Amino acid sequence: MIVLTGIRKAYGRVTALDGLELDVREGEFFCLLGPSGAGKTTTLKTVAGLEPPDAGTVEIAGRDMRDVEPYDRGVAMCFESYALYPHRSVYDNLASPLRSPRHRLPAAEARETIGSVAELLGISGLLERPVGQLSNGQRQRVALGRVLVRPARAFLLDEPLSHLDAKLRQRMRAELKAIGAVRRTTTLYVTHDSVEALALGDRIGVIRGGRIVQTGTREEIWYRPHDTEVARAFGRPRINLLPGTVTEDGFRSADGEVELPVRAKAGTEVLVGVRPRDLTLGGGPGHELTGTVYVTEPIGRTVEVTVRIGEQHLSLVAPRADAAGLRPDDPVRVTVRPENLLLFEADRPERPGRRIVP
Numbered sequence: 001m002i003v004l005t006g007i008r009k010a011y012g013r014v015t016a017l018d019g020l021e022l023d024v025r026e027g028e029f030f031c032l033l034g035p036s037g038a039g040k041t042t043t044l045k046t047v048a049g050l051e052p053p054d055a056g057t058v059e060i061a062g063r064d065m066r067d068v069e070p071y072d073r074g075v076a077m078c079f080e081s082y083a084l085y086p087h088r089s090v091y092d093n094l095a096s097p098l099r100s101p102r103h104r105l106p107a108a109e110a111r112e113t114i115g116s117v118a119e120l121l122g123i124s125g126l127l128e129r130p131v132g133q134l135s136n137g138q139r140q141r142v143a144l145g146r147v148l149v150r151p152a153r154a155f156l157l158d159e160p161l162s163h164l165d166a167k168l169r170q171r172m173r174a175e176l177k178a179i180g181a182v183r184r185t186t187t188l189y190v191t192h193d194s195v196e197a198l199a200l201g202d203r204i205g206v207i208r209g210g211r212i213v214q215t216g217t218r219e220e221i222w223y224r225p226h227d228t229e230v231a232r233a234f235g236r237p238r239i240n241l242l243p244g245t246v247t248e249d250g251f252r253s254a255d256g257e258v259e260l261p262v263r264a265k266a267g268t269e270v271l272v273g274v275r276p277r278d279l280t281l282g283g284g285p286g287h288e289l290t291g292t293v294y295v296t297e298p299i300g301r302t303v304e305v306t307v308r309i310g311e312q313h314l315s316l317v318a319p320r321a322d323a324a325g326l327r328p329d330d331p332v333r334v335t336v337r338p339e340n341l342l343l344f345e346a347d348r349p350e351r352p353g354r355r356i357v358p
């Protein structure tokens, strides 16, 4: 539906997009996730036609957009730095897209559409207020509302929840995909928040340095991350990455204290990845390690326990009952199932270690 091929874009000496490839399917909710400066906003602007690429093609619904003006692309975009009319009421701001010749609606229908969008965004009580008097979070919802009121082939949303407080953000995150217009419309959604991407994305594209590093469903990205940086980007506490070498018998940490059952060419320098929730305290089915408690920290109904094994620190998440009474330096056993181990090449400067496919 939205297909970007070989997109390059430089601003002076800064390369914003470096051969970007992206394929968003019809009707899908696609999250573009990446750190600040990765090229997310530039990607959206390229799709919207606000930034002509230096090279590459943009197709929307099978049509090359090269000579198509932004207004004629049929996409509705919501920027993080939203353009609203500060002196006009919220209602007027929401109504103005419906006054354009293309989207004009009979007054009664417009009122109904605006009413239901305002309701969904929790701004029904603000309709008469001038936008200039609203908080940032309220303005952000008005800006999102302006996108959702009119029909579009695709919605382009740039961090539309970034200014909401944590609680509202969580609620809106849960509701956003349920909004009829969003369900029906292909959506390209930009975020730097991996929790948001995992919660919302039918598929996720991880962008870094102006390129898509990996595209996949949340399961694919979680269980088969392309490299250590993708693995680090998802999951809190972060994935454990233990440095060491592959021997004939499996993995051996640099200090020789940790051995794990992995397979790869002997002699390869690697990082073994294991997520904190895939480690259990005590014995059980799987591979067992022994160490001592370094520190414990309650997180909600669970406890993050950091275990020291030789020079390595392994973080795990345990139910509170299992971690109750643990003190620093207590001896503990930690169990991991071999199928939960991920194997990566060692990181190099400028290039995070790729996952080694067994």
Ligand SMILES: Nc1ncnc2c1ncn2[C@@H]1O[C@H](COP(=O)(O)OP(=O)(O)OP(=O)(O)O)[C@@H](O)[C@H]1O
Binding pocket: 011, 014, 015, 016, 034, 035, 036, 037, 038, 039, 040, 041, 042, 043, 192
């Ligand atoms: N108009 C511009 N002039 C010069 N450099 C720009 C311009 N717009 C973007 N850049 C640069 O291009 C790169 C990509 O920027 P972009 O805004 O697309 O990143 P982003 O992933 O959206 O980041 P953020 O999450 O911080 O918004 C950055 O290095 C940025 O400084």
